[in-house]
Amino acid sequence: MLGANGAGKTTLLKILATLIRPTRGTAAVAGHDCVRDAEGARPHIGLVAHGSYVYEDLTALENLRFWTTLAGLSPVPAALAGALARVELERAADERVRTFSAGMKRRLSLARFVLARPSVLLLDEPFAGLDQRAKKWLEEHLASFKASGGAILMATHSFGRELAVADRLAILAGGAIALDTPRGALSADDVQRLYVVHTEDAP
Amino acid sequence: MWKDLLVERRSKETLNALFFFALLLLFVFQFAVGPDRERLAGTLPGLLWLGFLLTGLLGLGRTFVVERENDCWEALRLAPGDKSAIYVGKLAGNLLLMFVVEAILVALFGIFFNLDLAGVLPALIVVIGLGTVAFAAVGTLFAAMTSQVRARELLFPVLLLPVQAPVLLATVKATEAVLLGEPLGSVAHWLKLLGAADVIFVTVGVLTFDFVLEG
Numbered sequence: 393m394l395g396a397n398g399a400g401k402t403t404l405l406k407i408l409a410t411l412i413r414p415t416r417g418t419a420a421v422a423g424h425d426c427v428r429d430a431e432g433a434r435p436h437i438g439l440v441a442h443g444s445y446v447y448e449d450l451t452a453l454e455n456l457r458f459w460t461t462l463a464g465l466s467p468v469p470a471a472l473a474g475a476l477a478r479v480e481l482e483r484a485a486d487e488r489v490r491t492f493s494a495g496m497k498r499r500l501s502l503a504r505f506v507l508a509r510p511s512v513l514l515l516d517e518p519f520a521g522l523d524q525r526a527k528k529w530l531e532e533h534l535a536s537f538k539a540s541g542g543a544i545l546m547a548t549h550s551f552g553r554e555l556a557v558a559d560r561l562a563i564l565a566g567g568a569i570a571l572d573t574p575r576g577a578l579s580a581d582d583v584q585r586l587y588v589v590h591t592e593d594a595p
Numbered sequence: 596m597w598k599d600l601l602v603e604r605r606s607k608e609t610l611n612a613l614f615f616f617a618l619l620l621l622f623v624f625q626f627a628v629g630p631d632r633e634r635l636a637g638t639l640p641g642l643l644w645l646g647f648l649l650t651g652l653l654g655l656g657r658t659f660v661v662e663r664e665n666d667c668w669e670a671l672r673l674a675p676g677d678k679s680a681i682y683v684g685k686l687a688g689n690l691l692l693m694f695v696v697e698a699i700l701v702a703l704f705g706i707f708f709n710l711d712l713a714g715v716l717p718a719l720i721v722v723i724g725l726g727t728v729a730f731a732a733v734g735t736l737f738a739a740m741t742s743q744v745r746a747r748e749l750l751f752p753v754l755l756l757p758v759q760a761p762v763l764l765a766t767v768k769a770t771e772a773v774l775l776g777e778p779l780g781s782v783a784h785w786l787k788l789l790g791a792a793d794v795i796f797v798t799v800g801v802l803t804f805d806f807v808l809e810g
Contacts, residue, residue: 434673435675442666444666445666447667449601454598
């Protein structure tokens with residue numbers, strides 16, 4: 393999902409995440425209405441927004457234990473360690489998150505979903521602030537999530553390789569979907585041209 | 596609750612601030628009241644609860660600061676299931692923090708005003724315990740209500756203090772009687788009021804926290 397600042401990308405993600413109510417229309421995630429059945433939708437949703445949703449004065453393991461317990465799951469030590477290994481943070485398990493880089497925080501944020509297993513990931517500019525290695529790791533992680541049957545809705549400002557995981561491309565302008573098309577063989581230049589065409593006249 | 600206690604143990608922000616604030620309050624009270632024993636007997640219960648109230652306002656107002664600073668408020672909302680567990684955990688953490696600060700305050704009151712509190716301590720603990728539960732139950736709920744709004748520092752005490760008025764009246768009256776050496780039976784009506792307030796405030800907190808969190 394592409395769009396200029398203020399186009400409504402984050403608003404749409406928050407509506408789908410059941411955090412804000414739409415002023416009109418309906419939205420559903422995994423068959424659950426986001427307004428009338430928010431509690432039914434939430435177990436299916438994994439949201440990674442601008443904040444990483446981690447407590448900086450807790451260690452990676454403590455964070456994971458807290459969020460796992462809050463999600464109503466049993467924080468089995470082996471499962472927690474496995475989730476941290478999956479996001480390559482096993483060596484930093486007992487370090488406070490305050491000392492983590494942006495990429496490590498993003499990975500820890502995603503580790504929550506290794507245990508909770510949502511079927512839909514809502515990602516708001518997940519590649520922002522990451523170095524090349526962290527970006528590559530995230531691309532592989534998202535591809536793996538998608539291959540396991542999960543769905544991803546990602547807001548991004550990038551026209552490049554971050555879009556490689558996408559099957560569809562949507563461009564938002566002025567709070568509405570200006571273009572919704574299969575990504576197919578569209579190159580980065582094609583996407584950029586479409587972006588300019590559909591956003592330059594937007595309010 | 597363990598998460599909040601762990602964060603507090605590592606940062607020590609709230610406990611340290613409340614301790615020094617309590618110490619400063621006691622200096623001010625000492626200068627205001629002076630060594631006059633008769634004057635002290637009349638004002639001590641009020642001063643004691645003024646100390647609890649002011650330190651409580653500071654401590655309770657910070658209940659959801661850790662969520663705000665770490666951008667975790669939305670993630671709490673997204674957690675599936677019953678949100679009242681979050682309220683109970685926050686309340687338990689606040690109660691523990693307030694009891695620690697109150698124990699320090701009572702001990703410092705004894706030292707600063709040269710009081711022998713040993714004989715009345717069990718009864719004093721009952722009154723303080725009942726009053727603190729009511730104070731923390733509403734304070735935790737209102738801290739959640741105001742945590743995401745502007746001017747929260749102003750709004751929080753403005754909302755909390757009027758609701759606490761009957762509780763404060765009961766606690767000050769009961770504390771006054773206890774400090775004069777009267778048995779708890781003589782203030783049973785105040786204790787019943789405090790007990791009822793505890794049950795009502797905690798129940799309201801548990802039942803409404805989900806709505807508060809959803810905004």
